[in-house]
Amino acid sequence: MNRYGQMAHDHTRRYRPDSYSQIPDPDAFFAEVGEEIAAEVSRLRDEILGPVRDDETPEEHRLRSYQALATAEELAMADHPLLQPDPSEEAEDWSDDPDLAHHYRDLAEINQAMNTAL
Structure with missing residues (x-):
């Protein structure tokens, strides 16, 4: 291997x-x-x-x-x-930190946009 x-x-x-x-x-x-x-x-x-x-x-x-x-x-x-x-794993919950949650939402949107563009 x-x-x-x-x-x-x-x-x-x-x-x-x-x-x-x-x-x-x-x-x-x-x-x-x-x-x-x-x-x-x-x-x-x-x-x-x-x-x-x-x-x-x-x-x-x-x-x-x-x-x-x-x-x-x-x-x-x-x-x-x-x-x-x-x-099957659930996404982590960042709701206790609004700034971090917003950051991860932005990253997810960017990732989604990149995946649909390809």
């Missing part, structure tokens, strides 16, 4: 224990999930990185590649369904 599979495994076991308990062979399942995430990270990295630039040195390309990899990992992990909060 690669590191992506291990992260998905640990996250699911900790934050989605009911879902985790229903997986017949967690090691095999998360090994496959890890490979899927790795493939998506690689695809995103290549897309973000693009071709070598005409005036780019090997060192600049290497640094840009590391940055593209970090961004690709962040995007792939943030979008993977196994690394999302359990939809």
Whole structure:
């Protein structure tokens, strides 16, 4: 199991224990999930990185590649369904702090707008 599979495994076991308990062979399942995430990270990295630039040195390309990899990992992990909060969990109640509640409502509206725009 690669590191992506291990992260998905640990996250699911900790934050989605009911879902985790229903997986017949967690090691095999998360090994496959890890490979899927790795493939998506690689695809995103290549897309973000693009071709070598005409005036780019090997060192600049290497640094840009590391940055593209970090961004690709962040995007792939943030979008993977196994690394999302359990939809059955209730949202936290911020009503005792009106400023914080307003802030989280604004963030939820922004997130909703971004999801519908995509």
